[in-house]
Amino acid sequence: SSELTQDPAVSVALGQTVRITCQGDSLRNFYASWYQQKPGQAPLLVIFDKNNRPSGIPDRFSGSSSGNTASLTITGAQAEDEADYFCNFRDSSNMHYVFGPGTKVTVL
Amino acid sequence: QVQLVESGGGVVQPGGSLRLSCAASGFTFNAYSFHWVRQAPGKGLEWVAAISYGGNKNSYGDSVKGRFTISRDDSRNTLYLHMDSLSPDDTAIYFCARDFGIGLDSWGQGTLVTVSS
Numbered sequence: 001s002s003e004l005t006q007d008p009a010v011s012v013a014l015g016q017t018v019r020i021t022c023q024g025d026s027l028r029n030f031y032a033s034w035y036q037q038k039p040g041q042a043p044l045l046v047i048f049d050k051n052n053r054p055s056g057i058p059d060r061f062s063g064s065s066s067g068n069t070a071s072l073t074i075t076g077a078q079a080e081d082e083a084d085y086f087c088n089f090r091d092s093s094n095m096h097y098v099f100g101p102g103t104k105v106t107v108l
Numbered sequence: 109q110v111q112l113v114e115s116g117g118g119v120v121q122p123g124g125s126l127r128l129s130c131a132a133s134g135f136t137f138n139a140y141s142f143h144w145v146r147q148a149p150g151k152g153l154e155w156v157a158a159i160s161y162g163g164n165k166n167s168y169g170d171s172v173k174g175r176f177t178i179s180r181d182d183s184r185n186t187l188y189l190h191m192d193s194l195s196p197d198d199t200a201i202y203f204c205a206r207d208f209g210i211g212l213d214s215w216g217q218g219t220l221v222t223v224s225s
Contacts, residue, residue, distance in 0.1 A: 033211045035153070042203055042218060043145075043153065048211035086153050090211075095167035097143065097155040097212075 002026050004087055004100035011106040012077045020072045020103045022087030030089040032070030034063060035099075038083045046085075047072060074105070082107045110134045110214045112204050117219030124194050124223070130187040130204030130216055137185040138162075141207040144178060144189045146200035147218075154200070157189065158207070171197075194223045 004024040012018035022032055031050040035043040045054050047063040050070070060075045074081055087100040116128040130142070144156040157178040158167045166178050177190040187204050199222050205212035 035212075037153075042215035043205075043212075044215075045211050045213050052210075054211075054213060084152075088153075095141070095158040095160065095165065096169075097145075097158070099145075099153040099155060102152040 002091075002096075002098050004089070004098060006085075006087060006100040006103045008101070009104040009106065011108055012074070013108050014079065015076055017073065017075045018077055018105060020074075020085050020087075020105065022070045022072075022100050023068055024089070024098075024100075025068055026089055026091075026098065027065065027068050027070050030091060032063065032065060033088045033090070034061075034070075034072045035086045035088060036081075036083045037086065037102075043086065077105075077107050079107050081105060110206070112206065112214055112216035114202060114204055114216040114219035117202065117221045119222045119224060120194055121225050122195055122223055125190070125192045126194065126221060128189040128191070128202055128204075128219055128221070130189075132185045132187065132206075135206075138182040141209075142178075142180065142187045143205045143207055143212060144176075144187075145203045145205055145212070145215075146198075146221075147203070148197075148200040151200075156202070159187070191221070194221075196223045199223050 034047040037043040051063040084102045086102045111133045113131045143158045159178045175193045179188045201218040203218045206214040
């Protein structure tokens with residue numbers, strides 16, 4: 001199956017650590033990427049290929065993977081991290097992308 | 109700086125057609141692959157289509173295959189999405205995005221397509 005699953009919502013206290021997970025059989029074969037989306041804005045790539053950050057993304061964002069599960073960790077969450085986070089994998093052989101359903105992160 | 113600007117959205121009746129455009133600037137357009145990704149109101153992201161640099165390879169999501177066509181004009185630095193046989197399920201914000209090889213690193217702000225009678 002190419003489907004990805006994510007918890008619908010998580011909350012984290014300001015300055016604490018939160019882990020968002022993404023599950024799917026395809027993650028055994030493909031690296032996950034993560035996109036952040038704030039209301040009314042376009043998505044923003046925050047992690048690619050499991051644990052790489054594009055330029056300008058704070059180092060409090062990190063990624064990891066084990067088996068069929070990919071994770072995005074925000075260490076020391078800030079108010080501006082409140083957003084929806086979508087996991088994703090790409091099948092380079094056919095240029096297909098698949099997105100997870102998204103996790104809404106609330107910073108308390 | 110890298111900029112992607114979508115246009116062409118609007119209200120269309122079920123069964124109708126629409127062509128979206130994505131004008132690019134600030135980088136070498138013909139060196140990149142591009143994608144269209146949509147988001148229905150209040151919903152998540154859905155990948156729609158992709159086109160390789162050079163335009164010789166296209167790919168489509170199952171929900172649009174046979175109805176949508178992605179294309180590019182490198183002389184105009186513009187990406188297109190031609191949409192036929194539209195249904196209310198196609199109502200969404202449509203984003204174009206640049207593929208830097210291992211992710212979508214630049215996105216436009218999107219254009220809203222509403223399919224309604």
